[in-house]
Amino acid sequence: GENVEQHPSTLSVQEGDSAVIKCTYSDSASNYFPWYKQELGKRPQLIIDIRSNVGEKKDQRIAVTLNKTAKHFSLHITETQPEDSAVYFCAAGYSTLTFGKGTMLLVSP
């Protein structure tokens, strides 16, 4: 089955800095790569996703890049704000999703 590795497990940045979270996956059949944000005590919410026919996707301060050859994808957050503080999960799959273990992002004012 699919195996998703996510790094780093924790990430601390200053407000205004950029943050990058990286994931690798093992199954070349995977064609869907979403990112979920989970604030403390809340349910996970989709923030951005990318499909295998696209190399990059951007939505305001958030972007995701995908390298299918190397089997890795990354989340980029620019101009971070304290409200970006949360746990972020990457996932990969083609029928069901396999999630990474999560990255706790802390943005300090």
Added chain:
Amino acid sequence: DVKVTQSSRYLVKRTGEKVFLECVQDMDHENMFWYRQDPGLGLRLIYFSYDVKMKEKGDIPEGYSVSREKKERFSLILESASTNQTSMYLCASNPGSTNEKLFFGSGTQLSVL
């Protein structure tokens, strides 16, 4: 907006009890999923269902079963609860295509004593 409702936010059960976790979605979604979330382990898929009365094992089905008698309702059953099943359980749903946004419930924190 899609609503996925889990019947209990917190649940405390004893070892050996039979436990039912209920999930209801109101958007006529075909697919429903049960995940468990543990610190440092992310979300792991227990069972999923693509249709009424249909179920498929996920990555960690041992010790669990599910029931989907109606399209909107997906139940997770712990036949004989054990302490290692103490966890946060998240239900999710999405429309017919499997590669779609997952809508999560707010979760049930289950403690097995």
